[in-house]
Amino acid sequence: MSDSGYPSESEPRKVSQLSRALSIASGEAKITFRNKTVLSGALIIPLAFGAFYIFAGSAPGSPVLQIVFLLTLVSLMGVYLTVTTTLATRREELFLKRLRSGESSDGAIFAGMLLPSVVLVVLQLAVILTAMFGRGAQLPEQPALLLAAGLLVIAMSAGCGLLTAVYTPSAAAAQITVMPFLLLVLGTAIWTIALPGGDWRTLQLLSPGGALAMLVGQAWSAAPVWSDWVPAAGVLLAWTLLFGYYGRRTFRWEKR
Template sequence: MSTLAPIPAATPHSPSAASRVTSIALMELRIIFRNKTVLLGAVLMPIAMAVYFFYFGAEQMVSPASTAVMAGLTLMAVALLGVYLTATTTMATRREELFLKRLRSGESSDAVIWLGMLVPIVTLVAGQLAVIAVGFGMAGMDAPARPLVVLGAVLGFLALCATVGMFTSIYTPSAAAAQITTLPFFAVVFASFFWTAFDDGFETLSRLTPGGALQNLLMAGWGAIPLDVSTAGAAAALLAWIVVPYLVASRRFRWEKR
């Protein structure tokens, strides 16, 4: 009589999840640096945007609040273009190439594949932001009063752009289509960022938006507003904007083209 073969103990030479993420991430970096169009989008464009903002906004950075606004605008421009748009485009391209399906036919878990694709994009932009921050500092921008809050806001917003990019890629059939499918989130982030400047009685609601949460945290980081419950609410909102798109995307993610 035939019996089912049991699953043996785990293969001893199985690479760790971290090792697999690193391998995929290095592969993705290699591709980014080989493709001039992608390289231009991922590296040069965000820096150009930052220089543009700084050139036209440097003289306005006279108070902690205006400095926080300028930092926020720069961060949004760089992160949305460098992380959000690139993550959406990369996921859509790899899906179109059926490379995501290939990776999933191997031993890596879904989370490892996603992380491997997103980590290099986020790391690259984090590096760009560090360079931009040094440049802003040398140009006379005031350092934040609460650097850890700013750091948390920056990293949180980068993670947000990555997970929302992953989510947006579900509805993005091709790399070209990413130019269209990413527009709504660009609009939402910028609109909600500016919304926080108005005393319209909806301040609590505005802090729940991605741009509003970011702006609130940056304001607190530069000491323009106190660190209080509303800041904690903004941090929680930012976290929710990271986690919820990830959870939805992980359930509805498409591994192959339609």
């Protein structure tokens, strides 16, 4: 292994792709904590949102809107923005091109690049939600559905970050290229919660924010309706697979 923490081209071939992915992730995690721009998006801003929710206390009535906002903002800032910025930066530095010329597969490189931000956000959300519920926020009737919603929105954010990085020429440009999807998720989530059902239900369900809101809403239902939460989870999974597929297929390894 090289001094940077990444697998060198001279390593024996017996090293598995999983080991290579973990080595890439370890090196990238070290770099993340040295880069103030990436660190603010991956750690400081999500924790600031979390601290606000913890100390502001639970809003009266259903906590669905509050939890949807929390999952969306922490996941999109901690994973989506971080992944987009990291991939654009490392491509601009030609690091991805050099890394790809070694023995690591494309999948191992992507996994290594995405893993640090995903793990960090999972830990952040676990700490924030535990603190919120510990301070008296209403507990979900179906915690498994809340867990599924959290994992799916994180996975979707990672997949969309991979795709958005294709159209992001630099780290500075990431502040702009991530805005459309961020606003789409937040906007459709608010729309779905504020105006549930009606003639727009199908369109709400098919949107990433709407599907997330429906799935979180079912987590606080004493009798969840499978015809509501199953399609919502399926839509989030479909968006994740779609983003991941086209992101990997169209990804550029060299700067323009």
